[in-house]
Every structure is written in structure tokens, then in C-alpha cells.
Amino acid sequence: MKKTRAVAGISAPVAIFSAALFASEKLYDFAFKRVDYVPETSADKQKYADAYYAYVDWLHRQPVQQWQLNANDEANHLVAQYVPAKTTSNRTVIVSHGYKGDGETMANYAYMFHQMGYNVLLPDDRGHGQSAGKYISFGWQDRRDYLGWIDKVVRINGRHTDIILFGVSMGGATVEMMSGEELPSQVKAIIADCGYSSIEEELAYLLKRQFHLPKYPFVPIVSFINRHRMGYYLSDVSSVEQLKHNHLPIFFIHGDKDVYVPSWMLKENYQAAKGPKQMWQVPNATHAESFWIDPAEYQRHVTAFLNHYVPDK
Template identity: 65%
Template sequence: MKKKLTLALPLLGAAATALLASEHLFNFAFKRVNYVPETSADKQKYADAYYAYVDWYQAIDKQTWYLHEHDARNRMVAEYIPAETPSDRTVIIGHGYKGNGETMANFAQMYHNLGFNVLLPDDRGHGESAGKYISFGWLDRLDYLQWIQQVIDRSDGAVKILLFGVSMGGATMEMLSGESLPPQVKAIIADCGYSSVEAELVYLLKRQYHLPKYPIEPLVSTISKRRLGYYLNDVTATGQLKKNTRPILFIHGEQDVYVPVGMAYENYAATHAPKQLWIVKNASHAESFWINPQRYQQRVVHFLNTYFDPQQPLA
């Protein structure tokens, strides 16, 4: 009996350590923060350009839109920038992990200059929107269905909608692609989205913390099920993309070490709809725009003129 107890104590200690580590990791990764963390060191060189876009964003006339406006626990908030002249084209932009709509100011300006109305939601657990936890796009996709419907309702149905997102926002649009989308949604652009939340977590566990998948990932997944309603392996962009029927452009940095470029190839392979893939040489995570904004816009315009509204090409 004494020998069995002696053997059991280290096992109990290891289990307790794994549980504590999983709880800590879940809170670090999934719990909302009420600030935008600093960007990675490799992107600090773009700071002046970034804040020039933010200044433009803060100065331009905007409207605040809501989902569940009078329900504080479920209220979602977005900023809407109307086109310079009346337009039937609207882009809905999904932001990255722990960001908000304002962090997409550069893309907002790009699409505004192309004649689009621009809607920039703050996702669950981000910015001005409610939510204790970050859902990595899975629950957000349901909110975006409502944002799409609101765009349609406010446009009397005469609107062409583009879905665009970067990083977590890219994965959100990929997950959204498998839902039943209204005909007003014409195309999707996903920049550096991951293939699944589970695969991304396991990759970062190994790269950043030098930890194996087991037992941490299953424990984090169980916590996710209890608090967010889904296991991590329920949440895949690839599974949703298999159901997608909209033309989609995948963009990914060749040197991305946060969301590995292999995930772009997985997402591309899973897609049966019209598709394009642009791997940007020497770009790290979410850097493809910053390396050459003009080239980025040209590539986007080429895709839009092919699939979004070929009868009225953009300049």
C-alpha cells in the first residue's frame, strides 16, 4: 500500500501541474484583454506608416453600428465608413488576434480609396464589443452573418459584399465561408489565416513553449468546451472551406513563423470554389501589405476584377 501511494504522489503532482498549466494557457490565449498589445519587433519599422493610417481613420467620418445594442452582455460594435461617393460595394474587414477595427486602418483606407463602403467590427472579446473570451473566429463567424445581413438591410439589398480578414480575421472569413451566405456576398480574401485553432495552438506550444501536444492541448480543449461550447478540434477553417462556394484569394507571407505558410496550402487545397493563392516572398506574419502596399493593392484589384465585379472593373 505504501509503495502504491509513493508511486501515486508524483503522478498526482504531474496531473495537477498539467491542469494548472492548461488553465494558465487558456486564460493567456483566450481571455480578453482591454488593450492592443504591441506588434512584433520585425514590424516596428512600419510604425510611422501605421500611425499615419490610424490618424486618417480617426479623422474620417464614421457611423457606429451595433448588434444587440441594448444587451450589454452581447453587444457587438462596428464602425462604418461610407464611400466618398455613393457605392453599391461594401467590404467587411475582420481584424487580427487581440486587435480591433482600428488596427485595420491601412486596409480600410485601401478599400475606401477603391470606392468601397467599409465596415470594421470589433470581434467578441475585443475592442468595444462584449465578451469575456476570444473565440478565434468560430463564434465570430455567427456575428459576421448578422453584420452581413445588416449591410444588406441598410442597402435595400442592392449591394455587393466582399469579406476580407487578416490573421485571425482571415481565419474568421474562412470559417464564415462554409455557412449559407446570401447572394450579395461575392468574394472572400483571407490573409494569413490558420487552418484550425487546434493546429495553431499545437504549433505555438512547440515553437514558443517547447511543449508537446499531450497533455496540454486536450486539457485546454476541454476548458474551451466548458466555457465557449466547443472543443478545439471542432474549429477548422479547412472543414468550412470544403463547403465554400465563393471565389477566394489566399494571401500568406513566405516567412511567416506565427501561422506557418503550410496552412495556406492546406486551406487552398481544401477549397473547391474558384481560388487564387499568393505567397509573398520575404514577408513574415501579416507583413504582406507592409512590404509593398502598392503591389498588395494591385494583387487585390486583379482578384476583384476577375471575380468580384468583372462588369465594372476597378482602376
């Protein structure tokens, strides 16, 4: 009888751990594994569909150039679309897209910057679009890939070019993470729209909100899986820690009704950031909706920030 009880006492924790491990593997594949399509937008943004596709149609009509990095390295091959300015310009914006999107999904922002006289580079991040990669790095590997895109802009457009980094959602976090890297002098400013503070905090938040699951044991197990597959723990993927090393002017934008990346993450990022900084919390905007509520107002805020820190030469 005692032996039976002992076996049962051991079996129960093993079964619980096995179930947690199985669920965490499924969660990892759901959240981190690449998908070769752009998922449908959230229901609250369906009302912007016609406007969105009008911007995509505009992009398709432009004299787009395809740029590549690591063209002969199948595992690290990266692709971007480059839209030259209407007239020769020494100003280029590199636009970082959101989770499970690609460069084309940023057509509205490309149009805005094109109207402002910028060359526009639209990369497909690792694990997205036409770029290689089995898994999504949530900005961590992307921050280094974007150093390659910066170098390519400088090589092609010349060392006197001015570069702006811009991103939304995961792209916002990506440019925030880039802020802690050693960036060349051509990079003049950063604009981050609704970026998360860290992927660990974001995953724990969404687990609770969407699946009613606790952080423990799932996030640590997912982190361990990521360490095995991608080479780093989720705790490494932090906008906050990178922003502590920033020195560039940075503009934070965030919807005050965002429940996907909550506004307290905006506060964490803003407080951590070194260097000149501004913040605009957009009334009534949900996640990544700030542009769509009033594109003209959005452009005015972006223009005012850039005119202050990156004036025309």
C-alpha cells in the same frame, strides 16, 4: 512498506496531472481571455509604426458611423465602425481584424478599400475592443456574429449591394470559417490573408515553437476547458473543414517567411477550398506583413482578383 509504495505510485501521476491542469488553465487564460488594450506589435514590424499611425489618423478624420448589433444584450453587444465610400457605392467590404486587435488596427486596409471605392465596415470581434465577450473565440463564434453584420449591411445599403469579406491573421481564419456558412447572395468573394488551418493545429504549433511544450496533454486539456467555458472543443474550430463547403471565389494571401502561421497551413487551406480560388505567397513577408512590404503591389493583387470575380456593374 508496500502500502507506502502504493501511495507513492498513485501520488506521482496525480501530481503530474495537477501540474498539467494548472499550466493549461494559465495557458487558456493567456491565450483566450480578452484584454482591453492592443498589445504592441512584433519587433520586426516596428519599422512600419509611422505608416500605421498615419493610417489610423486618416481613419479618425473620416465621417465614421458607429454600428451596433444586440444593443440591448449586454453579453452579446457588438460594435463596428462604418466608413462610407467617397461617393455613393453599392460595394462594401467587411474587414475582420487579427488576434487581440480591433477594427481600428485595420485602418491601413480600410484606407486601401476606401481608395478602391468601397464602403468599409470594421467590426470589433467578440472579446475585443468595444464589443462584449470574456473570451476570444478565434473566429468560431465570430463567423456567426459576422452573419449579423452582413444582414445589417444589406438592410442599410439595400439588397443590390455587393459584399466582400476580408481578414488578416485571425481575421483571415474568420472569413475562411465564414465560407462554410450559408451566406446571402450579396456576398460575392472572400480574401483571406495568413489565416490558420485550425486553432488546434495553431495552438500546438505555437506551444512547441514558443514554449517548447508538447501538444499532449496541454491542447486536449485546453480544449476541455474551452468546452466548459465556451461550449465547443478546439477541434471544432477549423478553417479547413469550413472551406470544404465554400463555393465563393476566394483569394489566399500569405507571407513565405511567416513563422507565426506557417505557410503549410496556407497549403492546407487552399487545397481544402472548393469554388474558384487563387493564391499569392508573398516573397520575404513575415506574418501579416504582406501589405506593409509593398502596399501598392498588395492593392494591385487585390484589385485584379476583385475585378475578375466582382466586376463593376
